[in-house]
Amino acid sequence: MPIAYFICPDGKKAKILSCLNKCHMRERCMFLPTLRAIASSSDRKLFKPSVTELITGTREIYLKQTNEYAIDPFKTLFALHGQAVHYMNYKKHGDTILAEVRLEDSITSGQFDMFGCVLNNEDSILGDLKVTSSYKLMRALGIYKKDVSTGEIYKSGLKKGQPKLKKQTCFNGVRHVMDWALQLNYYRMLLEQNKYEVKEMVIQALCRDFSTRTAAEREITRPLYLIKINRISDIWLKRYFQYKANKLQQALKNKQLPPVCTAKERWYDRKCLGFCDVSAMCPYADVLEKQQEQPAI
Numbered sequence: 001m002p003i004a005y006f007i008c009p010d011g012k013k014a015k016i017l018s019c020l021n022k023c024h025m026r027e028r029c030m031f032l033p034t035l036r037a038i039a040s041s042s043d044r045k046l047f048k049p050s051v052t053e054l055i056t057g058t059r060e061i062y063l064k065q066t067n068e069y070a071i072d073p074f075k076t077l078f079a080l081h082g083q084a085v086h087y088m089n090y091k092k093h094g095d096t097i098l099a100e101v102r103l104e105d106s107i108t109s110g111q112f113d114m115f116g117c118v119l120n121n122e123d124s125i126l127g128d129l130k131v132t133s134s135y136k137l138m139r140a141l142g143i144y145k146k147d148v149s150t151g152e153i154y155k156s157g158l159k160k161g162q163p164k165l166k167k168q169t170c171f172n173g174v175r176h177v178m179d180w181a182l183q184l185n186y187y188r189m190l191l192e193q194n195k196y197e198v199k200e201m202v203i204q205a206l207c208r209d210f211s212t213r214t215a216a217e218r219e220i221t222r223p224l225y226l227i228k229i230n231r232i233s234d235i236w237l238k239r240y241f242q243y244k245a246n247k248l249q250q251a252l253k254n255k256q257l258p259p260v261c262t263a264k265e266r267w268y269d270r271k272c273l274g275f276c277d278v279s280a281m282c283p284y285a286d287v288l289e290k291q292q293e294q295p296a297i
């Protein structure tokens with residue numbers, strides 16, 4: 001089902017259509033065209049789950065497909081910003097670049113951002129645009145911090161005798177790009193099924209909080225990074241996406257709420273507590289919220 005309501009700054013829910021017709025508050029919370037853009041960007045017209053939906057938790061997608069739900073327009077602004085970046089890139093394309101084409105197979109469908117000579121004049125590169133946080137970029141680039149000894153020892157206090165430590169930044173960590181890799185590899189596979197040769201997959205990631213102190217502390221020193229994505233086996237990809245599609249299909253057929261999203265899918269509960277659009281309908285989020293409300297003993 002579609003997104004049906006906006007959550008207004010006063011906490012009330014307003015039907016999107018009636019909001020666009022007339023705001024119940026003295027002044028709109030943002031420009032009307034911005035609200036219209038948010039409304040149309042969230043209008044889903046697909047008949048089968050998309051690649052990005054299948055990467056998401058099955059419970060979340062099930063709840064979105066079976067309920068009318070509400071979104072906070074302020075929380076969708078970064079996604080809208082991302083779409084604007086797509087639009088800017090899309091408008092300038094010449095003939096050698098395919099852009100925003102939706103391909104499908106028996107499992108799912110996916111719309112890639114661009115394919116062709118996007119980095120030089122020869123290569124068939126599958127490019128994807130992301131607008132993301134310095135935190136996600138730091139993890140995607142394999143940057144992490146670890147404690148190292150300063151060579152000194154505490155001479156007094158609770159830590160007396162223990163070595164003094166300092167944080168050291170390392171650049172050789174695991175690159176946490178699994179979701180991006182799943183998405184791009186599926187687009188690659190769809191392109192190859194349509195007889196296109198894909199030489200490389202590259203993400204162009206724009207950092208939305210670049211130039212803040214936090215981003216600098218995370219060693220994000222540029223507003224934009226190019227991140228290469230490795231190939232994943234087609235057999236594994238098909239198995240994974242077929243498994244996720246079956247789980248969703250079964251739940252929809254039996255009208256049965258799927259098991260709670262995995263810890264990774266729910267960002268180790270952070271998503272449930274502030275970023276999941278259907279948390280109001282999810283029993284797991286309800287339990288988490290009640291736990292948060294309990295006073296510390």
Ligand code: SF4
Binds near residue numbers: 273276279282
């Ligand atoms: S609230 Fe958490 S567990 Fe529930 S659907 Fe959303 S992400 Fe999944």
